[in-house]
Amino acid sequence: MASKHSTRALRQLSKQLVAPRVQQRTFVSAFNVTRPSLAAARKVVAPAAAQQTRGVKTVDFAGDKEVVYERSDWPREKLLEYFKNDTLALIGYGSQGHGQGLNLRDNGLNVIIGVRKNGASWKDAIQDGWVPGKNLFEVDEAIQKGTIVMNLLSDAAQSETWPHIKPMLTKGKTLYFSHGFSPVFKDQTKVEVPTDIDVILVAPKGSGRTVRTLFKEGRGINSSIAIFQDVTGKAEEKAIALGVAVGSGYMYKTTFEKEVYSDLYGERGCLMGGIHGMFLAQYEVLRENGHSPSEAFNETVEEATQSLYPLIGANGMDYMYEACSTTARRGAIDWSKRFKDTLKPVFEDLYKSVKDGSETRRTMEYAGRKDYRAAFEKEMEEIRELEIWRAGKAVRSLRPENL
Secondary structure (H helix, E strand, C coil): CCCHHHHHHHHHHHCCCCCCCCCCCCCECCCCCCCHHHHHHHHCCCCHHHHCCCCCCEEEECCEEEEEEEHHHCCHHHHHHHCCCCCEEEECCCHHHHHHHHHHHHCCCCEEEECCCCCHHHHHHHHCCCCECCCEECHHHHHHHCCEEEECCCHHHHHHHHHHHHHHCCCCCEEEECCCHHHHCHHHHCCCCCCCCEEEEEEECCCHHHHHHHHHCCCCEEEEEEEEECCCCCHHHHHHHHHHHCCEEEEEECCHHHHHHHHHHHHHCCCCHHHHHHHHHHHHHHHHCCCCHHHHHHHHHHHHHHHHHHHHHHHCHHHHHHHECHHHHHHHHHHHHHHHHHHHHHHHHHHHHHHCCHHHHHHHHHHCCCCHHHHHHHHHHHHHCCHHHHHHHHHHHCCHHHC
């Protein structure tokens, strides 16, 4: 989902990543409150099901029991043995291609990159140590060499290149995706997969930069796995092994359809579109009522991303309520119900738009425009020039790690 511009920006950002700093503010008393109720909350930061010993496969998620696969079952030696006769041809070197490719290489597997010669991705790959003629090839040659073809091109590029790529996906190969978009919406993308090969999916729940960062930290990202077509009877096992090889810590089974529905829905909702809309709405109301840009940004974005969201991510919303003042807790609980009731119809419309293909049509039409890159850059420039993000740039420059 990242553009070339954002991919390059993320590449630079990944070199500068530091552990998130949690600011101590009067609103949040998580670090200095000692009352018994909060002390108890600190001790119980995860449900019992999540505290199972490694290797346990069945986990109770709020009453639903699911099988969860984890990397401890696939140590490096087992991966090397399992893939000893395979060549993993990774096509495309954007955010996911970069993260997954480097992790595969570090795991010692025989992975090669396939991109357009002398293009931006080719140059990026060389910068990351891939060697032309050794493990860096043009797309056709990489596919021909590969036994497992990992199609990590953008959704639009997958559709555009499919007529050329499909004839090279011969019997015995495996086709790998990290997004269900192309085969699920085949009526629009025209990506009709061959019927005589395994087709699998490993979808990391985060950007390729996060996939890489968590791998280097010795951790692993959560990923979804799915089987679109199992010809050999080994497709699921292959997906699990590849999930570990690309840097997953835990893997959850889904379907291609559910993966793409939830992914498109989430991107447009709480992950990006919805959260940006809420940021803008709150910021604008503060500014219209006389608050300064710095105050409006700090109360809208800075406190959320630097203080509250990390605590919610680490311990849950109940912990966050327990950790804040009585005034904040009362207001947040009361208003959350109104926000839910107001926003749920919007989310229902959004899910319907994803499921019926409307979002796919918009995406394909937009990406198919000759002026696509220029139009996208214009939209990005408009976002960059919004007062909220210009104010944010100044606020971020004052963080201790940036001084």
